[in-house]
Amino acid sequence: MGSAGRSAPGPAGRSAPGPAGGPAVGPSVPADSVPADSVPADRALAYRALAWYAEAARDLPWRRPDAGPWAVLVSEVMLQQTPVSRVLAVYSAWLRRWPSPRALAADPPGEAVRAWGRLGYPRRALRLHAAAAVIDREHAGHVPDDLDALRALPGVGAYTAAAVASFAFRRRQPVLDTNVARLLTRLFADGTRASDGLLRQTLDRMLPTEPAVAAEASVAFMELGALVCTARSPACGPCPLRSQCRLHSSRGLVSEGSSRPPNGASPPSGQPELAGAPRRPPYRGSVREARGLVLAALRSSPGPVAAGTLSLACPDATRRASALAGLLADGLLQALPDGTYALP
């Protein structure tokens, strides 16, 4: 257990976490003096989120009772950096075709890439296939419920492992994704963005004791981040945590709906946020785009495609060559002896 301050997840050092935070900001207490009787205050936030979730939750297929661990794993991998709206159709078709890890492992990986469609980051399809093979071979076809075993699966990182352990097996696990991180950062806003470790520690204090309830609370936090405490324009009005939210109160009682607290931190000093954010390289005209074009051509063909077909799909020879080399290296593409290309 760390002695980390329990108030703001942010490093206790920065931005003078002084008690100045004020009493109205809820679970904010000077570091050090913290003890156990303050824990329920954090848990109260979870119960508020739970109550809100009971009313506002979306009905998503992977949350239904009939969604087993495999379905949950599939959904979590598909949802990595990908909006729910785009995942829905692919998810259904995927599970219909491969209702178990064993079924997927029995097909060639290229079929997974094909079924992945335009979800993006097609390496995820490859890794999900590889994960299915590991599950089949090393876990008797059952998705493991152990955090470390999950973490060891290809394509499964800290978030996905915690999500599967929690949502599929009702284990009491802090589940930290971008939604929850944003939510906590605003909730305890002290001008800094805490480390993931500290955020998870904070979450752990917030989760109810009963594992199944904790699991539900984790989904509730994520849903809150996805629907209410959104990145661009958070709707503080309906937020069940509003009265406990440090950022919201620091904004001075923003009305509702359109209330728009900026992001987590206000630059302490002048810092005109100049050369700060590194600009993302343009997608148009990139090798990245070329990879997509080549893969799309492969997907749309039932069998191998000729080099000439790829030239049509991606006319720029330089980028096409880079894309092919990259896809080959990633195992997303196979070069056949006759000069054609195919999915692996």
Place this chain on the structure above:
DNA sequence: AATGCGTGGTC
């Protein structure tokens, strides 16, 4: 630890 990895929607 900073990068690279798809794709499409939104304001």
Place this chain on the structure above:
DNA sequence: TGACCAAGCAT
């Protein structure tokens, strides 16, 4: 209209 954003992971 381009920049940001969407349930991250691997290297």
